[in-house]
Amino acid sequence: MSTTEVESLAKLRRLLADGSSVCDLRLQDLDLTEVETELLGIDDFTGVVVLGGRMSDDLHRHLRLHGALVFPADPGVPFDAWRSRLYRPRELYAGLHEHGYDATPDARAYHWSLEPDQDVYSSLLRAIHDDSISDALGEFVDGRTLVGVMGGHAVQRGSADYTAAANLGHSLASAGAVVATGGGPGAMEAANLGALCTDPALLAPAIEQLATVPSFRPDITAWARVAFEVRDNVTADTGAPRSLGIPTWFYGHEPPNAFANRMAKFFSNALREDILLRVCNGGIIVLPGAAGTVQEIFQVATALYYADSARNVLPPLVLVGEQYWSTQVPVWDVLQALAADRPMAGAIHLVGDVETACSTIADIASAQECTHRPTEGGKAP
Incomplete structure (x- = not known):
């Protein structure tokens, strides 16, 4: 089986525009709301794996009903486990000037990692994040x-x-x-x-x-x-x-x-x-x-x-x-x-x-x- 990683909307748009099959694609960390109309018009997502990103509930159901395996992002943790690009310092320090360091994504991710009730799911999210980075x-x-x-x-x-x-x-x-x-x-x-x-x-x-x-x-x-x-x-x-x-x-x-x-x-x-x-x-x-x-x-x-x-x-x-x-x-x-x-x-x-x-x-x-x-x-x- 041949798979293709797609980590940018520009690449996905090119594939959709030229009529290429989407089967076996790996869609990582994409805002699929930007191409929702095109994706809703496709009824075969065999072998497609969606890793994080954003999508509506309608698109989520459509992808799963037509063969895609969807791993949604977890909004309950202060980081994106499926991130497809390196950080920039301003992302880690977002909110610093308004609310101080403790409110930044960097500090919140650190405090999350120290929580005493970490389970196997938490370990999985950390491992996925680190592999993505x-x-x-x-x-x-x-x-x-x-x-x-x-x-x-x-x-x-x-x-x-x-x-x-x-x-x-x-x-x-x-x-x-x-x-x-x-x-x-x-x-x-x-x-x-x-x-x-x-x-x-x-x-x-x-x-x-x-x-x-x-x-x-x-x-x-x-x-x-x-x-x-x-x-x-x-x-x-x-x-x-x-x-x-x-x-x-x-x-x-x-x-x-x-x-x-x-x-x-x-x-x-x-x-x-x-x-x-x-x-x-x-x-x-x-x-x-x-x-x-x-x-x-x-x-x-x-x-x-x-x-x-x-x-x-x-x-x-x-x-x-x-x-x-x-x-x-x-x-x-x-x-x-x-x-x-x-x-x-x-x-x-x-x-x-x-x-x-x-x-x-x-x-x-x-x-x-x-x-x-x-x-x-x-x-x-």
Whole structure:
């Protein structure tokens, strides 16, 4: 059986206009009220699966009576389990300016996830949502180079570490990469901000304005409001995306930042962490951080340790802060011990500053491009 996913009304309208059979379509997250007249005129929906979206009661009955399997959206939960696209920060923060953070979809989804009477249906909705977001993220990543920036959530706005992370994000995005972070506050926010800001002259004033509310504690509302004010000043949502956040409601006490072009937010932190590290095909830069950052380092290290370099180019893992990662949190010695006599040894790097980290990523990307570029005779050099 051949199926076709339809995630936009434009595609569905084209299929209906040219008289194509609708049998075996997968209609995901569509407002079917927009094409209700056309659908009511069809009497064979064999194999059609409708995943969420909007429809009238009449259309719902018509689809089911003529062979469709309908999974309606649940208006009783504060998220769309069948969502077909990544979030934008303003969607997660809808209602922030009028009613404060606790009224936003982001906060309501987090509080829903904490409800004590969760049952198997709730688990199913979470799993469907996360799979839908994973699918949308796969479509977003396709054809793009993503460089991950990892670092601590406690880095305060206006600090030297925050400014360094913002400059790093700007440099990576200006070189053509999409900057991917965990989507939260601190170093993650700074890197997403730097990537989003296309004009470097606007970056320092943006950081200065953000520093008026240096942390999301104790007031997330004030922290987020100033972020959206800054976002409006530094760029518009036009052009190719430069910034991606992949946060989780598992750490719902850490709000998502406002500076990613797109947000892939998950309920499952285990799934989110695996996906975040896996999509960074251009490498990962790790800034100083605590336990969560160390966990991410060794998740990457595990993948590098077992990778088959004959079949896969190993993306670089670049740690920033020679003293920090050698003495304060001494993971570098462990990485070197693991990498001894393995291809992984060529993929791990310890550097002193973000400028060197950025140039290391660029040099490796350039070398890989030269290695795989066909020569005049059609063979790689």
